Amino acid sequence: xxxxxxxxxxxxxxxxxxxxxxxxxxxxxxxxxxxxxxxxxxxxxxxxxxxxxxxxxxxxxxxxxxxxxxxxxxxxxxxxxxxxxxxxxxxxxxxxxxxxxxxxxxxx
Amino acid sequence: xxxxxxxxxxxxxxxxxxxxxxxxxxxxxxxxxxxxxxxxxxxxxxxxxxxxxxxxxxxxxxxxxxxxxxxxxxxxxxxxxxxxxxxxxxxxxxxxxxxxxxxxxxxx
DNA sequence: TTCCTTGCTACAATTACTGTAGCATAAAGC
DNA sequence: GCTTTATGCTACAGTAATTGTAGCAAGGAA
Numbered sequence: 599x600x601x602x603x604x605x606x607x608x609x610x611x612x613x614x615x616x617x618x619x620x621x622x623x624x625x626x627x628x629x630x631x632x633x634x635x636x637x638x639x640x641x642x643x644x645x646x647x648x649x650x651x652x653x654x655x656x657x658x659x660x661x662x663x664x665x666x667x668x669x670x671x672x673x674x675x676x677x678x679x680x681x682x683x684x685x686x687x688x689x690x691x692x693x694x695x696x697x698x699x700x701x702x703x704x705x706x
Numbered sequence: 707x708x709x710x711x712x713x714x715x716x717x718x719x720x721x722x723x724x725x726x727x728x729x730x731x732x733x734x735x736x737x738x739x740x741x742x743x744x745x746x747x748x749x750x751x752x753x754x755x756x757x758x759x760x761x762x763x764x765x766x767x768x769x770x771x772x773x774x775x776x777x778x779x780x781x782x783x784x785x786x787x788x789x790x791x792x793x794x795x796x797x798x799x800x801x802x803x804x805x806x807x808x809x810x811x812x813x814x
Numbered sequence: 815t816t817c818c819t820t821g822c823t824a825c826a827a828t829t830a831c832t833g834t835a836g837c838a839t840a841a842a843g844c
Numbered sequence: 845g846c847t848t849t850a851t852g853c854t855a856c857a858g859t860a861a862t863t864g865t866a867g868c869a870a871g872g873a874a
Contacts, residue, residue, distance in 0.1 A: 618813035619806050623740045632731045656832045693804045698727050700801050705726035753821055764863045
């Protein structure tokens, strides 16, 4: 697969174009990414509570996703402990919140 | 991990609740799902063209995702060949189309 | 027939994820 | 002090998902 990008391009997993939308689709397309954002939509959760909310998903992936989401600026670790959405993360979350309604309509 | 659901629940990968939103988040959270929908947003593409659009992703996964997306009712194979979005698929696509604008804003 | 193109599959190698256990740290409770 | 409990986080072997390459059968068109 594509291992390099043309000079000047910002290299991003899942895309050789460096277009932000591709980077975003790739990040959100990893397991538990969307789910984590979804579970944090209302209030911050401790790592343990988040794990419970995510059907006891493996802490290994959860930790990996949280790190990625933090680097992306969507999630932050509060000083009192507990993961929460940043302002940007809340924006993102609201962007795909209509999915909820769609899902209800889709369930056939 | 959870291998069974309580009686009466619709079992769905990535969730033991059977809530449609979870099923949707899980489906969209598999690799290339979002990307495929994105690439089909404007016009149908042949399997080959779709592969090219998706950075030469492996045909194995693409085929698997296309099958899942077809079973979900988001994508269909036209009789003249070529994959396109269904009406439902277009709805879904529009649901997360604001992501594009978000991504541009996010690129830091 | 030959040459393309379509949708699709096989299969080994690689990577991602799971499940379980556990660590270091810190804040109580005794 | 010591024990308990909870935090964020990591190790690691087993398993599942994905990749990369090759190729198939069917359908045109030349």
